């Protein structure tokens with residue numbers, strides 16, 4: 196396997212950073228892969244984003260994220276599926292390989308978590324033919340349980356593997372260090388995920404944490420990122436490791452160049468030897 200490469204989830208520069216500025220900074224630092232969110236793409240629009248990416252010679256990993264699929268057969272569900280199809284089209288336009296699904300959320304007025312889980316799987320299943328038609332893979336990213344109420348239904352990698360099995364996805368998992376580092380049985384789940392990991396997201400867990408947008412720069416928190424990366428690679432993943440840094444009180448206030456200089460330095464210190472370990 197080749198040495199790992201650093202990719203950048205562009206949200207790491209903050210939600211208000213113009214996308215063209217972020218991509219120019221990535222190009223200056225030799226970054227060749229980025230992850231996008233629909234909010235960052237919305238303002239220039241997908242076609243313009245594709246043009247800027249081509250100009251900078253940068254490829255897209257994933258597009259975040261698929262809509263919440265409500266547990267109903269009514270108009271809300273039809274609307275969510277229609278939005279899902281639009282997002283698949285956007286992902287294809289910007290050249291993303293994946294549309295990332297995190298499970299949606301929980302609506303206590305109409306459902307239980309288990310019913311929401313069933314609805315999520317049914318919704319993803321309904322979108323699979325559209326995904327195949329536009330050449331974009333739907334991939335599932337488990338989120339830390341702190342998101343259970345509003346954004347996540349898939350709390351563990353083990354459950355994401357289960358979702359892939361139900362949906363028949365051969366390669367459909369996102370492993371994000373921030374979300375799964377704490378998971379009991381993670382080694383077994385990664386072994387079960389062998390050959391099916393589509394993306395690997397990295398950041399670190401700040402102590403003490405001040406909340407979900409308080410993630411730490413790689414190498415500056417308490418996650419054993421080197422050990423996790425070794426397991427992810429042993430599970431057959433050889434793509435870029437994507438920094439995804441939600442950091443409203445720290446890194447979002449700094450310049451893209453400062454972030455990229457630090458990330459590149461810490462990345463080399465953490466992962467340069469990982470293939471031999």
Ligand code: ZN
Pocket residue numbers: 336371396439
């Ligand atoms: Zn992630």
